[in-house]
């Protein structure tokens with residue numbers, strides 16, 4: 482069988498190298514130093530070990546890894562919902578202690594208040610930081626129009642599709658003008674078409690707002706399509722396996738999915754996340770009868 486020879490994902494053209502040199506010269510928005518997390522219990526679980534990372538201003542960082550490698554634990558520490566067992570996480574040089582308006586969050590499960598309209602959901606956060614009033618309402622409407630949902634301002638979450646709910650969640654998170662958007666599998670529950678639309682919309686939003694994004698996904702195409710860099714974690718305990726500088730050019734488009742650079746990064750991710758099971762170790766249960774025409 483003929484297979485296409487892909488370029489080495491580590492070989493950077495002068496353009497790509499320049500792009501990442503520039504990225505790394507930008508101010509550091511978030512830093513993680515020697516971060517570890519052990520959940521104490523009957524049996525201790527070491528969820529993260531010695532994570533070191535610097536995320537730069539306006540970077541789009543994807544976090545990827547097999548189930549249980551500590552992606553959500555890392556995100557919860559950055560959000561301030563968990564405290565690390567060792568090491569430190571800093572936002573603009575200040576140690577993270579608890580949640581704060583400098584971090585916006587969007588999760589996979591729709592977290593809108595079902596008894597509030599789309600507009601009221603966006604206003605909710607604003608009322609806590611800015612206060613109630615006509616200004617708050619007009620600002621909420623601006624954010625809804627920014628994500629293309631002005632017409633649905635008075636709709637309740639149950640009247641919106643999954644993609645629309647996530648657009649409201651993004652508008653609500655951005656309305657508080659955070660420094661960082663933390664997204665934990667935000668499109669994981671969407672059908673393939675809505676997911677693709679949301680990915681493109683997120684890239685458009687990111688190009689217009691001064692925001693750094695940290696985004697967890699299991700989807701390799703999504704990782705390559707969205708990222709500047711991809712942090713790959715490995716499990717037991719959760720450690721950094723590799724930090725990949727994505728060579729695929731920006732602006733991104735769906736045509737790039739079949740480009741050699743795109744496929745090369747995807748192939749590398751596949752290798753890191755699903756190491757080929759040694760055939761001898763692979764469990765084989767024969768469920769067919771003798772004479773069945775199966776391979």
Ligand SMILES: Nc1ncnc2c1ncn2[C@@H]1O[C@H](COP(=O)(O)OP(=O)(O)OP(=O)(O)O)[C@@H](O)[C@H]1O
Nearest residue numbers: 520526527528546547548549550551552553554555
């Ligand atoms: N509150 C907790 N108490 C005990 N163990 C926990 C807790 N939260 C997470 N863990 C354990 O820490 C490890 C990492 O979990 P985490 O949810 O961060 O992984 P993940 O990479 O996000 O997984 P998935 O992709 O399945 O969501 C797992 O072994 C998990 O069981």
